[in-house]
Amino acid sequence: MLNLYNTLTRKKEEFVSINPGKVSMYVCGPTVYDHCHLGHGRGYVAMDILRRYLEYSGYEVRYIMNYTDVGHLVNDAEVGEDKIERKAKAEKVDPIEITNTYIRSAEDDFTALNIKPATFNPRPTQYIAQIIKFIQDLIEKGYAYEVNGSVYFSVEKFPEYGKLSGRKIEDMLVGARVEINEEKKSPLDFALWIKATSEHILKWESHWSLGYPGWHIECSVMSCDLLGQDTFDIHGGGNENIFPHNENEVAQSEAYLGKKMANFWTLWNMVLTDGEKMSKSKGNQTNLKDALKKYGPAAIRLWIASSHYRSVMNYSEESLAQAKANLQKINDFVLNMEALATSENSDSSFDIKPYQEKFETAMDNDINTPVALSVLYELITDTNKLIVESALSAQDAKKILAFWKRINSVFGLVLHGQVEIPQEITDLVKERELARKNKDFAKSDQLRDAIDKLGYIVEDTKDNNFIIKPARNASPKK
Numbered sequence: 001m002l003n004l005y006n007t008l009t010r011k012k013e014e015f016v017s018i019n020p021g022k023v024s025m026y027v028c029g030p031t032v033y034d035h036c037h038l039g040h041g042r043g044y045v046a047m048d049i050l051r052r053y054l055e056y057s058g059y060e061v062r063y064i065m066n067y068t069d070v071g072h073l074v075n076d077a078e079v080g081e082d083k084i085e086r087k088a089k090a091e092k093v094d095p096i097e098i099t100n101t102y103i104r105s106a107e108d109d110f111t112a113l114n115i116k117p118a119t120f121n122p123r124p125t126q127y128i129a130q131i132i133k134f135i136q137d138l139i140e141k142g143y144a145y146e147v148n149g150s151v152y153f154s155v156e157k158f159p160e161y162g163k164l165s166g167r168k169i170e171d172m173l174v175g176a177r178v179e180i181n182e183e184k185k186s187p188l189d190f191a192l193w194i195k196a197t198s199e200h201i202l203k204w205e206s207h208w209s210l211g212y213p214g215w216h217i218e219c220s221v222m223s224c225d226l227l228g229q230d231t232f233d234i235h236g237g238g239n240e241n242i243f244p245h246n247e248n249e250v251a252q253s254e255a256y257l258g259k260k261m262a263n264f265w266t267l268w269n270m271v272l273t274d275g276e277k278m279s280k281s282k283g284n285q286t287n288l289k290d291a292l293k294k295y296g297p298a299a300i301r302l303w304i305a306s307s308h309y310r311s312v313m314n315y316s317e318e319s320l321a322q323a324k325a326n327l328q329k330i331n332d333f334v335l336n337m338e339a340l341a342t343s344e345n346s347d348s349s350f351d352i353k354p355y356q357e358k359f360e361t362a363m364d365n366d367i368n369t370p371v372a373l374s375v376l377y378e379l380i381t382d383t384n385k386l387i388v389e390s391a392l393s394a395q396d397a398k399k400i401l402a403f404w405k406r407i408n409s410v411f412g413l414v415l416h417g418q419v420e421i422p423q424e425i426t427d428l429v430k431e432r433e434l435a436r437k438n439k440d441f442a443k444s445d446q447l448r449d450a451i452d453k454l455g456y457i458v459e460d461t462k463d464n465n466f467i468i469k470p471a472r473n474a475s476p477k478k
Contacts, residue, residue, distance in 0.1 A: 002057060002364045004234075005310060007242065007265040008164055012366055015264065017233050023059045025051065026223040026262070028237035028245070029121070031068040032102035033087040036109050037285030038300075038315055039238075039271040045301055045412075046268045046309035046367075047236045048115040052410045053363050064226050065118040067106070069099035069125050070202045071194075072215045076244070078181070078191040082212075085201050095202055099123070109288050112297040114412045120226050124218035127225070128204045131213045134221045134256060135192045143255040147183040149195030149209025155188040158251045164265060165243040190248050192217050216248035220261075224253065235262035239269055239310075240277065268309045275314075286315055298413045299324040305369040305411060326377075331415045333380045334404060336387065339459075340397035342426065348395035350386070352403045355379050359407055369411075376407065425456050432458065 002015040017023050027047050030040055044065075051061050074081050088095040103123075110117075124131065135151050138144040143157045155161045155169065162168055172188055181187070191214040196203035203212050223232065237246060246265065253261040270277045273284045291300055303323035307313045355375055362371035383400060386392040432447035451458055 002053070003366060004264055004266055005366045006263075007239070007267050008262075010166070013264070015233075017059060018231060018263065021058065021060060023054050023061045023234065024227045024232035025054075025061055025063050025234040025236065026219070026227060026232060027063070027065040027118075027235075028219060028241060029066040029068065030106060031072040031083055032099045032106060033084045034102060035105050036288040037271075038288055038291055039277075039285065040106075041109065041113060041288045041291070041300060042271050042304050042313060043238050043268045044110060044115055045113055045304045047266075048113075048412060049305060049369060049410060050234075050236070050266065050309075050367050051116065052412060053367060056363075056406070056410050061119075062227065063116075063118045064120050064122065064223065066122050066124070066219065066222055067099070067103050068215070068218065069096075069103075069123045071124060071213045071218060076215070078194065078214065082200070082202060088201070096125075099125075105289075109292065112292050113301055114297065114414050116412075122222040122226060124213060124222070125202070127218065127221055128213070130225055131217055131221050132193075132204075132206050134224070135213075135217065136207060138192065138252060138256055141255060143252070144192055145185065146193075146208050149211060150183060150191060151193040151208055152184055152189040153192055153248070153252055153255075155186055155190070155251065158255055160254070161188075161251050162247065164250050165247045167243060167247075190214065190216060190244065192252065216245055217252060219245075219249050220253040220256065223261075224256070229257060231257075231260045232262050234264045234266055236266050236268070239267040242267065269312050271313045271315055273315050291320070295320050295324055296327075296416075298415060299327045301411075301413060302327050302330075302373075305373060308366075308368060308370055310366070327413070327415075329380060330376065330413065333383065334401070334415055337383070337397045337401045337404065340387070340392060341394050341401060343394045347393045348399060350383075350392065350396035350399060352399050356403060356407075363410065372407075373411075376404075376411075379403075425451060425454060428454075429458055 003012045004015045005012050025047075027044070030036060047065075051063055054061050069084065070082065072083050073079070074083055074086060082095075084095050084098050088098045091098065103121075135144060138153065139146065139151065142154075144151055144153050146152075162172065169188065173186075193206060193208055193211050194214055195209040195211045200212070203210050223235075235246070235249075246267075250261050273286065276282065276284055288300075295303075299320065300323070303320050304313075306319075306323060306326075355378070358375045358378075359372050362368045362375060365371070379400070383392060386396075428447055428451050432444050432451070435441075435443040435447060448458055
Protein backbone atom coordinates (compact mmCIF):
# COMPACT_ATOMS: atom_id res chain seq x y z
CA MET A 1 0.00 0.00 0.00
CA LEU A 2 1.12 3.53 -0.77
CA ASN A 3 2.25 5.51 2.26
CA LEU A 4 2.59 9.28 1.83
CA TYR A 5 4.11 11.83 4.17
CA ASN A 6 1.32 14.16 5.23
CA THR A 7 2.46 17.66 6.19
CA LEU A 8 -0.83 18.12 8.04
CA THR A 9 -0.04 15.30 10.51
CA ARG A 10 3.78 15.36 10.13
CA LYS A 11 3.99 11.62 9.54
CA LYS A 12 3.67 9.00 6.83
CA GLU A 13 0.17 7.62 6.47
CA GLU A 14 -1.40 4.91 4.37
CA PHE A 15 -3.07 6.52 1.40
CA VAL A 16 -6.71 5.56 0.97
CA SER A 17 -8.71 7.61 -1.51
CA ILE A 18 -12.04 9.09 -0.47
CA ASN A 19 -13.80 7.51 -3.46
CA PRO A 20 -12.57 4.00 -4.31
CA GLY A 21 -10.51 3.91 -7.48
CA LYS A 22 -10.47 7.70 -7.87
CA VAL A 23 -8.13 10.43 -6.63
CA SER A 24 -8.84 14.17 -6.50
CA MET A 25 -5.67 16.25 -6.53
CA TYR A 26 -5.02 20.00 -6.51
CA VAL A 27 -1.54 21.47 -7.05
CA CYS A 28 -0.61 25.14 -6.58
CA GLY A 29 0.68 26.35 -9.93
CA PRO A 30 3.16 29.13 -10.76
CA THR A 31 2.53 32.86 -10.76
CA VAL A 32 2.94 33.63 -14.44
CA TYR A 33 5.09 36.74 -14.78
CA ASP A 34 8.35 35.13 -15.96
CA HIS A 35 9.75 31.93 -17.41
CA CYS A 36 9.89 28.88 -15.16
CA HIS A 37 13.14 28.01 -13.38
CA LEU A 38 14.52 24.63 -12.31
CA GLY A 39 12.71 24.89 -8.98
CA HIS A 40 9.39 24.91 -10.82
CA GLY A 41 10.54 21.99 -12.94
CA ARG A 42 11.48 20.02 -9.83
CA GLY A 43 8.10 20.57 -8.20
CA TYR A 44 5.85 19.82 -11.14
CA VAL A 45 7.84 16.76 -12.22
CA ALA A 46 7.59 15.46 -8.63
CA MET A 47 3.81 15.92 -8.67
CA ASP A 48 3.63 14.34 -12.12
CA ILE A 49 5.48 11.25 -10.85
CA LEU A 50 3.09 11.01 -7.89
CA ARG A 51 0.14 11.25 -10.27
CA ARG A 52 1.66 8.67 -12.61
CA TYR A 53 2.28 6.23 -9.76
CA LEU A 54 -1.32 6.60 -8.61
CA GLU A 55 -2.39 5.75 -12.16
CA TYR A 56 0.11 2.87 -12.25
CA SER A 57 -1.60 1.63 -9.07
CA GLY A 58 -4.97 1.66 -10.79
CA TYR A 59 -6.43 5.03 -9.75
CA GLU A 60 -8.19 7.48 -12.03
CA VAL A 61 -6.74 10.88 -11.13
CA ARG A 62 -8.55 14.20 -11.50
CA TYR A 63 -5.59 16.60 -11.47
CA ILE A 64 -6.03 20.37 -11.11
CA MET A 65 -3.15 22.85 -11.39
CA ASN A 66 -3.85 26.57 -11.53
CA TYR A 67 -1.96 29.45 -13.07
CA THR A 68 -1.94 32.50 -10.78
CA ASP A 69 -2.63 35.48 -13.05
CA VAL A 70 -3.71 38.09 -10.48
CA GLY A 71 -3.45 38.94 -6.78
CA HIS A 72 0.10 37.80 -6.01
CA LEU A 73 1.78 40.97 -4.81
CA VAL A 74 5.50 41.69 -4.63
CA ASN A 75 7.09 40.13 -1.50
CA ASP A 76 3.88 38.09 -0.99
CA ALA A 77 2.43 41.20 0.67
CA GLU A 78 -1.15 42.52 0.95
CA VAL A 79 -0.34 46.03 -0.15
CA GLY A 80 1.79 47.23 -3.02
CA GLU A 81 2.33 46.16 -6.59
CA ASP A 82 1.11 43.01 -8.29
CA LYS A 83 4.04 40.93 -9.62
CA ILE A 84 2.35 40.62 -13.01
CA GLU A 85 1.54 44.33 -13.22
CA ARG A 86 5.14 45.23 -12.38
CA LYS A 87 6.32 43.08 -15.29
CA ALA A 88 3.64 44.54 -17.60
CA LYS A 89 4.69 48.10 -16.79
CA ALA A 90 8.35 47.26 -17.36
CA GLU A 91 7.57 45.75 -20.77
CA LYS A 92 4.87 48.36 -21.60
CA VAL A 93 2.21 45.76 -22.39
CA ASP A 94 -1.15 44.73 -20.93
CA PRO A 95 -0.94 42.42 -17.87
CA ILE A 96 -3.09 39.80 -19.62
CA GLU A 97 -0.54 39.70 -22.45
CA ILE A 98 2.13 38.98 -19.82
CA THR A 99 0.12 36.13 -18.28
CA ASN A 100 -0.74 34.60 -21.65
CA THR A 101 2.90 34.74 -22.73
CA TYR A 102 4.21 33.04 -19.62
CA ILE A 103 1.44 30.46 -19.45
CA ARG A 104 2.43 29.41 -22.98
CA SER A 105 6.06 29.38 -21.86
CA ALA A 106 5.25 27.16 -18.86
CA GLU A 107 3.18 24.81 -20.99
CA ASP A 108 6.06 24.47 -23.45
CA ASP A 109 8.39 23.57 -20.57
CA PHE A 110 5.93 21.08 -19.09
CA THR A 111 5.40 19.44 -22.48
CA ALA A 112 9.16 19.15 -22.97
CA LEU A 113 9.47 17.53 -19.53
CA ASN A 114 6.71 15.05 -20.45
CA ILE A 115 4.49 16.28 -17.60
CA LYS A 116 1.00 14.98 -18.24
CA PRO A 117 -1.56 17.73 -18.90
CA ALA A 118 -3.78 18.63 -15.96
CA THR A 119 -7.47 17.82 -16.10
CA PHE A 120 -7.99 21.58 -15.76
CA ASN A 121 -5.71 24.63 -15.50
CA PRO A 122 -7.93 27.32 -13.93
CA ARG A 123 -6.96 30.99 -13.72
CA PRO A 124 -8.31 33.32 -11.01
CA THR A 125 -9.16 36.04 -13.53
CA GLN A 126 -11.74 33.57 -14.89
CA TYR A 127 -13.15 33.04 -11.38
CA ILE A 128 -13.82 36.57 -10.15
CA ALA A 129 -17.60 36.06 -9.77
CA GLN A 130 -17.09 32.81 -7.83
CA ILE A 131 -14.41 34.43 -5.66
CA ILE A 132 -16.74 37.30 -4.76
CA LYS A 133 -19.53 34.89 -3.84
CA PHE A 134 -17.15 32.72 -1.78
CA ILE A 135 -15.98 35.79 0.17
CA GLN A 136 -19.56 37.00 0.70
CA ASP A 137 -20.45 33.57 2.11
CA LEU A 138 -17.50 33.79 4.54
CA ILE A 139 -18.77 37.20 5.71
CA GLU A 140 -22.26 35.78 6.24
CA LYS A 141 -20.81 32.82 8.16
CA GLY A 142 -19.02 35.26 10.47
CA TYR A 143 -15.46 34.41 9.39
CA ALA A 144 -14.71 37.59 7.44
CA TYR A 145 -15.34 41.32 7.69
CA GLU A 146 -15.20 44.33 5.41
CA VAL A 147 -13.36 47.57 6.20
CA ASN A 148 -13.11 50.52 3.80
CA GLY A 149 -13.69 48.34 0.74
CA SER A 150 -11.29 45.55 1.67
CA VAL A 151 -12.31 42.20 3.17
CA TYR A 152 -10.27 40.28 5.75
CA PHE A 153 -10.45 36.78 7.20
CA SER A 154 -10.73 36.82 10.99
CA VAL A 155 -8.13 34.36 12.24
CA GLU A 156 -9.55 34.35 15.80
CA LYS A 157 -12.77 32.84 14.41
CA PHE A 158 -10.83 29.79 13.21
CA PRO A 159 -9.26 28.18 16.32
CA GLU A 160 -7.26 25.63 14.29
CA TYR A 161 -5.29 28.32 12.49
CA GLY A 162 -1.64 27.20 12.37
CA LYS A 163 -2.33 23.45 12.25
CA LEU A 164 -0.69 22.97 8.83
CA SER A 165 2.45 25.01 9.48
CA GLY A 166 2.70 24.00 13.13
CA ARG A 167 2.67 27.63 14.27
CA LYS A 168 0.79 28.79 17.36
CA ILE A 169 -1.30 31.93 17.19
CA GLU A 170 0.21 33.37 20.38
CA ASP A 171 3.76 32.85 19.03
CA MET A 172 2.85 34.42 15.70
CA LEU A 173 1.42 37.45 17.45
CA VAL A 174 4.52 37.90 19.58
CA GLY A 175 7.34 36.92 17.24
CA ALA A 176 6.13 36.90 13.67
CA ARG A 177 6.84 39.73 11.26
CA VAL A 178 3.40 41.07 10.40
CA GLU A 179 2.42 44.06 8.35
CA ILE A 180 0.96 47.00 10.23
CA ASN A 181 -2.54 47.60 8.95
CA GLU A 182 -4.88 49.59 11.13
CA GLU A 183 -7.91 48.26 9.27
CA LYS A 184 -7.41 44.74 10.60
CA LYS A 185 -8.96 43.56 13.87
CA SER A 186 -5.84 41.41 14.37
CA PRO A 187 -2.43 41.70 12.69
CA LEU A 188 -2.77 38.01 11.69
CA ASP A 189 -5.97 38.56 9.72
CA PHE A 190 -5.38 38.24 5.99
CA ALA A 191 -6.92 39.84 2.93
CA LEU A 192 -9.57 38.09 0.86
CA TRP A 193 -10.41 41.14 -1.26
CA ILE A 194 -8.23 44.25 -1.64
CA LYS A 195 -9.54 47.67 -2.56
CA ALA A 196 -7.55 48.82 -5.59
CA THR A 197 -5.57 52.03 -5.72
CA SER A 198 -6.08 54.26 -8.75
CA GLU A 199 -2.88 53.09 -10.43
CA HIS A 200 -3.75 49.40 -10.04
CA ILE A 201 -4.62 47.89 -13.45
CA LEU A 202 -6.26 44.53 -12.72
CA LYS A 203 -9.46 45.31 -10.78
CA TRP A 204 -13.15 44.36 -10.74
CA GLU A 205 -16.40 45.65 -9.30
CA SER A 206 -17.60 43.90 -6.15
CA HIS A 207 -20.06 44.46 -3.26
CA TRP A 208 -17.26 46.18 -1.34
CA SER A 209 -15.13 48.12 -3.82
CA LEU A 210 -13.42 48.23 -7.16
CA GLY A 211 -10.69 45.80 -6.25
CA TYR A 212 -9.04 42.42 -6.75
CA PRO A 213 -8.77 39.09 -4.89
CA GLY A 214 -6.07 38.28 -2.38
CA TRP A 215 -3.49 35.66 -3.39
CA HIS A 216 -4.75 32.92 -1.05
CA ILE A 217 -8.47 32.91 -1.86
CA GLU A 218 -8.04 31.75 -5.46
CA CYS A 219 -6.91 28.18 -4.63
CA SER A 220 -9.77 27.67 -2.19
CA VAL A 221 -12.37 28.80 -4.72
CA MET A 222 -10.97 26.92 -7.71
CA SER A 223 -10.35 23.65 -5.85
CA CYS A 224 -13.86 23.83 -4.41
CA ASP A 225 -15.35 24.43 -7.84
CA LEU A 226 -13.39 21.77 -9.73
CA LEU A 227 -13.11 19.06 -7.05
CA GLY A 228 -16.53 19.57 -5.42
CA GLN A 229 -17.63 21.18 -2.18
CA ASP A 230 -16.13 18.45 -0.09
CA THR A 231 -12.79 17.19 1.21
CA PHE A 232 -10.42 16.16 -1.59
CA ASP A 233 -7.58 13.63 -1.49
CA ILE A 234 -4.26 15.40 -2.10
CA HIS A 235 -3.09 19.02 -2.09
CA GLY A 236 0.35 19.46 -3.64
CA GLY A 237 2.68 22.43 -3.74
CA GLY A 238 6.03 23.83 -2.67
CA ASN A 239 6.81 23.67 1.04
CA GLU A 240 8.01 27.30 1.05
CA ASN A 241 4.34 28.26 0.75
CA ILE A 242 3.15 26.37 3.84
CA PHE A 243 2.89 29.74 5.57
CA PRO A 244 1.09 31.92 4.91
CA HIS A 245 -0.39 30.71 1.59
CA ASN A 246 -1.36 27.10 2.38
CA GLU A 247 -2.24 27.91 5.99
CA ASN A 248 -4.66 30.58 4.81
CA GLU A 249 -6.12 28.21 2.23
CA VAL A 250 -6.92 25.74 5.01
CA ALA A 251 -8.53 28.39 7.18
CA GLN A 252 -10.80 29.93 4.54
CA SER A 253 -11.71 26.59 2.88
CA GLU A 254 -12.55 24.79 6.11
CA ALA A 255 -14.49 27.80 7.40
CA TYR A 256 -16.49 27.75 4.18
CA LEU A 257 -16.94 23.97 3.90
CA GLY A 258 -17.29 23.10 7.58
CA LYS A 259 -14.96 20.13 7.03
CA LYS A 260 -11.34 19.29 6.21
CA MET A 261 -10.04 20.80 2.97
CA ALA A 262 -7.69 17.98 1.92
CA ASN A 263 -6.74 14.66 3.52
CA PHE A 264 -3.08 14.77 2.43
CA TRP A 265 -0.76 17.73 2.01
CA THR A 266 2.12 16.49 -0.17
CA LEU A 267 4.69 19.26 -0.56
CA TRP A 268 7.98 19.28 -2.42
CA ASN A 269 11.19 20.90 -1.19
CA MET A 270 13.16 23.65 -2.84
CA VAL A 271 16.12 23.78 -5.22
CA LEU A 272 19.14 25.72 -3.99
CA THR A 273 21.77 27.66 -5.88
CA ASP A 274 24.91 28.12 -3.79
CA GLY A 275 22.90 27.29 -0.66
CA GLU A 276 20.08 29.78 -1.35
CA LYS A 277 16.53 29.06 -2.50
CA MET A 278 16.18 29.37 -6.24
CA SER A 279 13.54 32.01 -6.96
CA LYS A 280 12.55 34.63 -9.49
CA SER A 281 12.57 37.37 -6.87
CA LYS A 282 16.16 36.58 -5.79
CA GLY A 283 17.35 36.56 -9.39
CA ASN A 284 19.40 33.40 -8.81
CA GLN A 285 17.22 31.04 -10.76
CA THR A 286 18.44 28.79 -13.55
CA ASN A 287 16.04 29.28 -16.43
CA LEU A 288 14.34 25.97 -17.16
CA LYS A 289 14.50 26.57 -20.91
CA ASP A 290 18.28 27.04 -20.73
CA ALA A 291 18.67 23.84 -18.72
CA LEU A 292 16.43 21.91 -21.12
CA LYS A 293 18.49 23.13 -24.06
CA LYS A 294 21.80 22.28 -22.39
CA TYR A 295 20.98 18.87 -20.88
CA GLY A 296 17.80 17.71 -22.61
CA PRO A 297 14.38 17.15 -21.01
CA ALA A 298 14.91 13.48 -20.12
CA ALA A 299 18.17 14.23 -18.27
CA ILE A 300 16.47 17.03 -16.33
CA ARG A 301 13.59 14.71 -15.44
CA LEU A 302 16.00 11.96 -14.37
CA TRP A 303 17.99 14.47 -12.28
CA ILE A 304 14.80 15.45 -10.48
CA ALA A 305 13.77 11.83 -9.89
CA SER A 306 17.24 11.08 -8.48
CA SER A 307 16.35 13.04 -5.32
CA HIS A 308 13.42 12.42 -3.00
CA TYR A 309 10.75 15.08 -3.51
CA ARG A 310 10.94 16.14 0.17
CA SER A 311 14.72 16.60 0.14
CA VAL A 312 16.49 19.84 -0.72
CA MET A 313 18.19 19.72 -4.13
CA ASN A 314 21.30 21.69 -4.91
CA TYR A 315 21.81 22.69 -8.53
CA SER A 316 25.24 21.88 -9.89
CA GLU A 317 26.74 21.16 -13.28
CA GLU A 318 28.17 17.90 -11.89
CA SER A 319 24.81 16.50 -10.73
CA LEU A 320 23.18 17.23 -14.08
CA ALA A 321 26.15 15.78 -15.97
CA GLN A 322 25.75 12.60 -13.89
CA ALA A 323 22.04 12.49 -14.74
CA LYS A 324 22.93 12.77 -18.42
CA ALA A 325 25.38 9.87 -18.10
CA ASN A 326 22.78 7.76 -16.28
CA LEU A 327 20.25 8.54 -18.99
CA GLN A 328 22.67 7.23 -21.62
CA LYS A 329 23.05 4.04 -19.58
CA ILE A 330 19.27 3.59 -19.52
CA ASN A 331 19.00 4.41 -23.21
CA ASP A 332 21.66 1.84 -24.13
CA PHE A 333 19.96 -0.76 -21.95
CA VAL A 334 16.60 -0.26 -23.65
CA LEU A 335 18.17 -0.35 -27.12
CA ASN A 336 19.93 -3.60 -26.23
CA MET A 337 16.68 -5.15 -25.02
CA GLU A 338 14.83 -4.00 -28.14
CA ALA A 339 17.55 -5.39 -30.34
CA LEU A 340 17.79 -8.72 -28.52
CA ALA A 341 14.01 -9.10 -28.61
CA THR A 342 14.19 -9.35 -32.42
CA SER A 343 16.37 -12.48 -32.36
CA GLU A 344 14.90 -15.94 -32.68
CA ASN A 345 16.15 -17.41 -29.41
CA SER A 346 12.86 -17.85 -27.53
CA ASP A 347 13.53 -19.69 -24.25
CA SER A 348 12.73 -17.68 -21.10
CA SER A 349 14.16 -18.10 -17.61
CA PHE A 350 14.53 -14.53 -16.32
CA ASP A 351 12.41 -13.67 -13.26
CA ILE A 352 11.30 -10.04 -13.36
CA LYS A 353 9.10 -10.29 -10.25
CA PRO A 354 11.80 -9.42 -7.63
CA TYR A 355 12.60 -6.19 -9.47
CA GLN A 356 8.93 -5.25 -9.71
CA GLU A 357 8.43 -5.91 -6.00
CA LYS A 358 11.44 -3.76 -5.07
CA PHE A 359 10.29 -0.97 -7.39
CA GLU A 360 6.80 -0.92 -5.89
CA THR A 361 8.14 -1.14 -2.33
CA ALA A 362 10.28 1.94 -2.98
CA MET A 363 7.44 3.90 -4.58
CA ASP A 364 4.98 2.87 -1.87
CA ASN A 365 7.39 4.35 0.67
CA ASP A 366 6.45 8.01 0.10
CA ILE A 367 7.34 7.95 -3.63
CA ASN A 368 11.01 7.14 -3.03
CA THR A 369 12.21 7.66 -6.59
CA PRO A 370 15.97 7.42 -5.83
CA VAL A 371 15.52 3.87 -4.49
CA ALA A 372 13.12 3.02 -7.34
CA LEU A 373 15.78 4.15 -9.83
CA SER A 374 18.39 2.04 -8.05
CA VAL A 375 16.21 -1.00 -8.84
CA LEU A 376 16.37 -0.06 -12.52
CA TYR A 377 20.16 0.31 -12.36
CA GLU A 378 20.40 -3.08 -10.65
CA LEU A 379 18.33 -4.60 -13.47
CA ILE A 380 20.62 -3.00 -16.06
CA THR A 381 23.73 -4.42 -14.37
CA ASP A 382 22.20 -7.90 -14.09
CA THR A 383 20.99 -8.02 -17.69
CA ASN A 384 24.30 -6.73 -19.04
CA LYS A 385 26.08 -9.62 -17.31
CA LEU A 386 23.64 -12.09 -18.83
CA ILE A 387 24.12 -10.57 -22.31
CA VAL A 388 27.90 -11.01 -22.00
CA GLU A 389 27.31 -14.64 -20.98
CA SER A 390 24.79 -15.11 -23.82
CA ALA A 391 22.31 -16.19 -21.16
CA LEU A 392 19.50 -13.75 -21.99
CA SER A 393 16.94 -14.90 -24.52
CA ALA A 394 14.64 -12.97 -26.82
CA GLN A 395 11.71 -13.86 -24.58
CA ASP A 396 13.66 -12.62 -21.55
CA ALA A 397 14.33 -9.35 -23.38
CA LYS A 398 10.64 -8.98 -24.24
CA LYS A 399 9.71 -9.60 -20.60
CA ILE A 400 12.26 -7.00 -19.42
CA LEU A 401 11.05 -4.50 -22.03
CA ALA A 402 7.45 -4.92 -20.87
CA PHE A 403 8.59 -4.25 -17.28
CA TRP A 404 10.59 -1.20 -18.41
CA LYS A 405 7.59 0.25 -20.21
CA ARG A 406 5.46 -0.26 -17.12
CA ILE A 407 7.84 1.43 -14.69
CA ASN A 408 8.64 4.15 -17.23
CA SER A 409 4.95 5.03 -17.26
CA VAL A 410 5.88 6.36 -13.79
CA PHE A 411 9.37 7.78 -14.48
CA GLY A 412 8.13 9.38 -17.72
CA LEU A 413 11.51 9.36 -19.48
CA VAL A 414 11.36 9.97 -23.22
CA LEU A 415 14.43 8.22 -24.59
CA HIS A 416 15.99 9.20 -27.88
CA GLY A 417 17.14 6.48 -30.22
CA GLN A 418 14.30 4.10 -29.40
CA VAL A 419 13.15 3.23 -32.89
CA GLU A 420 11.47 0.38 -34.63
CA ILE A 421 14.04 -1.63 -36.59
CA PRO A 422 13.00 -1.09 -40.24
CA GLN A 423 12.06 -4.13 -42.30
CA GLU A 424 14.85 -3.24 -44.74
CA ILE A 425 17.43 -3.66 -41.97
CA THR A 426 15.83 -6.86 -40.68
CA ASP A 427 15.92 -8.36 -44.19
CA LEU A 428 19.60 -7.46 -44.64
CA VAL A 429 20.44 -8.98 -41.25
CA LYS A 430 18.64 -12.22 -42.12
CA GLU A 431 20.49 -12.33 -45.46
CA ARG A 432 23.77 -11.81 -43.60
CA GLU A 433 22.95 -14.60 -41.15
CA LEU A 434 22.29 -16.96 -44.08
CA ALA A 435 25.66 -15.98 -45.61
CA ARG A 436 27.37 -16.72 -42.29
CA LYS A 437 25.73 -20.14 -42.05
CA ASN A 438 26.92 -20.86 -45.61
CA LYS A 439 30.40 -19.66 -44.59
CA ASP A 440 30.25 -16.90 -47.26
CA PHE A 441 32.16 -14.48 -45.07
CA ALA A 442 32.88 -12.01 -47.89
CA LYS A 443 29.17 -11.54 -48.53
CA SER A 444 28.53 -11.41 -44.77
CA ASP A 445 31.02 -8.53 -44.45
CA GLN A 446 29.50 -6.70 -47.41
CA LEU A 447 26.04 -6.93 -45.86
CA ARG A 448 27.41 -5.76 -42.50
CA ASP A 449 28.87 -2.67 -44.24
CA ALA A 450 25.54 -2.03 -45.98
CA ILE A 451 23.73 -2.20 -42.62
CA ASP A 452 26.38 0.12 -41.15
CA LYS A 453 25.80 2.73 -43.85
CA LEU A 454 22.09 2.75 -43.03
CA GLY A 455 22.92 3.72 -39.44
CA TYR A 456 22.67 0.36 -37.66
CA ILE A 457 25.09 -2.00 -35.95
CA VAL A 458 24.91 -5.80 -35.85
CA GLU A 459 26.61 -7.28 -32.77
CA ASP A 460 27.26 -11.03 -32.85
CA THR A 461 26.85 -12.88 -29.55
CA LYS A 462 28.56 -16.04 -28.25
CA ASP A 463 25.58 -18.29 -28.99
CA ASN A 464 25.65 -17.50 -32.73
CA ASN A 465 22.84 -15.01 -32.26
CA PHE A 466 22.95 -11.27 -32.83
CA ILE A 467 21.74 -7.85 -31.62
CA ILE A 468 20.64 -5.05 -33.98
CA LYS A 469 20.71 -1.46 -32.76
CA PRO A 470 21.14 2.07 -34.10
CA ALA A 471 24.72 3.30 -34.17
CA ARG A 472 25.51 5.89 -31.46
CA ASN A 473 25.20 9.44 -32.85
CA ALA A 474 23.78 8.08 -36.11
CA SER A 475 20.45 9.07 -37.59
CA PRO A 476 18.96 5.73 -38.58
CA LYS A 477 16.18 5.48 -41.15
CA LYS A 478 12.79 5.03 -39.49
